[in-house]
Amino acid sequence: MGLLSVGTPLSWEETKYYANHVRHHGIEQFINLYHRLKERTNDCLYFGDEVEYTFVKFDDANRTARVCLKAQYYLEKLADLAKKGKGCKDVEWAHEYASYVIEGIPGKPFGALSSHFNTVEDNMKRRRKHIYSLLEHSDETILSITVFPRLGCPSFTYPEKPPLPTSSVSRSLFWPDEAINNSHPRFKTLTRNIRERRGKKVDINVPIFVDVNTPQPWIEDLPTEGSTDAKPNHIYMDAMGFGMGLSCLQMTFQASNILEARHLYDQLTPLTPILMALSAASPIYRGYLADIDHRWSVIAASVDDRTAEEKGEVPLKTDRFMINKSRYDSIDSYLSTEGSKYNDIPLVYDQEIFQRLRDGGIDDLLAKHFAHLFIRDPISLFKEKLTSDDEVDTDHFENIQSTNWQTMRFKPPPANSQIGWRVEFRPTECQLTDFENAAFTVFVVMLTRVILSYNLNMLIPISKVDENIKRAQKRDAVITERFYFRKSVSTSCSTPDASACIKKNQCSSSTINGGDGSNTTLTSTSDQRPCSESYLQELSIDEIINGHADKFTGLIPFILDYMDNIEIDVDTRCTVSRYLDLISKRASGKLQTTARYIRNFVANHPDYKKDSVISQEINYDLTKRFDQISKGLIACPDFLPDGKSKSKSSIPKAVLAANSDQTKP
Secondary structure, three states: OOOOOOOEEEEEEHHHHHHHHHHHHHHHHHHHHHHHOOOOOOOOOOOOEEEEEEEEEOOOOOOEEEEEEOOHHHHHHHHHHHHOOOOOEEEEEEEEOOOEEEEEEOOOEHHHOOHHHHHHHHHHHHHHHHHHHOOOOOEEEEOOOOOOOOOOOOOEEOOOOOOOOOOOOOOOOOOOHHHEEOHHHHHHHHHHHHHHOOOOOOOOOEHHHHHHOOOOOOOOOOOOOOOOOOOOOOEEEEHHHHHHHOOOOEEEEOOOOHHHHHHHHHHHHHHHEEEEEEEEOEEEEEEEEEEEEEOOHHHHOOOOOOOOOHHHOOOOEEEEEEOOOOOEEOOOOOOOOOHHEEEEEEOOOOHHHHHHHHHHHOOHHHHHHHHHHHEEEEOOOHHHHOOOOHHHHHHOHHHHOOOEEEEEEEEEEOOOOOOEEEEEEEEEOOOOOOOHHHHHHHHHHHHHHHHHOOOOHHHOHHHHHHHHHHHHHHHHHHHHEEEEEEOOOOOOOOHHHHHHHHHOOOOOOOOOOOOOOOOOOOOOOOOOOOOOOEEEEEOOHHHHHHEEEEEEEOOHHHHHHHHHOOOOOOOHHHHHHHHHHHHHHHHHHHOOOOOHHHHHHOOOOOOOOOOOEOHHHHHHHHHHHHHHHHOOOOOOOOOOOOOOOOOOOOOOOHHHHOHHHOOOO
16 A cells, blocks of 8 residues: 555644655655665565455345455454464555455565465465464455445445444545544545645546436436536445455566666556556446446546646646646656657656756656656645654655556565565456466466566557556457557567467467567667557467467467466466466456456346346345455356466475575565
8 A cells, every 4th residue: 555654643734835845855865875775676576466355244034245344453463463473474564545355465575486376275275274273253354356336336345334424524425434444544645635625525427338228318416515526427426445445466576676666667558558457357336237337547547637727728837847647647648768769758747856866966867757747745644743853864755656546556675675676566366266376476476587588578559558558458358458568579589488489379470570670679769659560469468478370479378478487386387377367267258357257247146137136136146256266166167268277385305406596585
């Protein structure tokens, strides 16, 4: 969830007063940190994941399911066990925005050896098993779901808490304050300050899925006061919790140095919409079927603190910038030299901050990146953190850095830490099982290894990434949409293995010079974009993932070839193959995405009236089905592949002995 400073939260007016103070000192803190650590190199390619879990309470007698507001209670139990030495090995737990969600992460990063890919799922299983063991009632469970189907419906919380539209921090018609984590003041402060900064509560409008009995136009019977932003044929939501109360799967990768981190940030960016479509798991909002499958636009609107001036709805008068996106959205610029020529959308940035960064020795691309992030105001500030030592502290920098929630995040090393330069991959939706979450994690990790080892080039113009993100959120995008992608990802400095893989998969459109006429190399100093977009094509997810003989090699064929060229133990190879089988079949449509599985379940439920409504009865049965799948109690051949992985908690001793230089902390 970002920086969790401790102290006395300031009001929005107080926070606004100190906004320039925070920006000024935040930039000074980054400049100092940069010069301390810019030469840091040879860090291991560690990685980690974050999975968020929702507590659910069943009432079997009345056939209802509700979110259970006990996350803080169980977090305290987990912390107490850890203090007594009885916690779960190699697992840590963290707060999240909602009082029914906790975050589980590995206690230490996964290592750089290929055998570490085989430990991810085991770690995830131990997280889930540990929470299960603490649940005090048989009618409680935890689910790694992206969105609870009836979030925001009457009585959706346990214990039941009513919304208070005239006095709550969100002023929501649907969302009670008690559903916001009250263990730390940051969460309610963010909610209040976003509302007050924009001058009204947030408005989220998601297109409803129009079924045969859905009234047209579909207009909800809502109180006139408090719902003026509701649109016909759209599901209306009006609180930060409808976005930040959702869950996701995120991965963080440590690079060997700052240049490699910037390179990975850029190369992974075009893959963010591809993983959106593949992992789509959220087709229901506030008890209605939506015409989207992914949460991204919902969460972007839920924390959109822009004023009418900043949105361009009225001329600028008191605000400084017209800002094109929410602070939770896709990135606006690449950071590497080779990526810069694909920066084809106007970048809004603070000229004074940019100049200070340049004067402070920061290069043009990185200076523009942070000058762009710092057009935002701080939206949560604590009295005790106003004064800082810019030589050693980073609180003011992280205040704004951590509240720019984008598809990718470039992460400098924390102050006084052994952690290196990192990038965070943020678009993936939570999956129901540990197997799936591990599969998506390992798939993206392996893509980073292939990109770096084979010197591949995934770059496309930022404008095309944005278009892909719009397409990725659509219903059944994984099988119905086409996405801008390169004809070839090889470059003039790609390895012979990359060229051999392309030839082996008979991809006739691939060329060794990158396909854009630019003879792209990773060390290119050109800042000019290719004059033509002939190097681009529109591909299906299946073609991007699995390849097509006449169009593209495919990401999975590259990974398989990579595995043929590295040392990898038998069990790890077996596990990774199982993961790739899942990804491959989801991409081809042979296995359903979570979103499609949910839609089919609803469509076939006896209580569904084909009117887009998710009743309590449907919600109960659907949530029970989630629980059964999570626990491995039922087979779902249209959704999950047969068999299990060989994931385990440890690395084979022989592998450790042979790679002792790569396993030291």
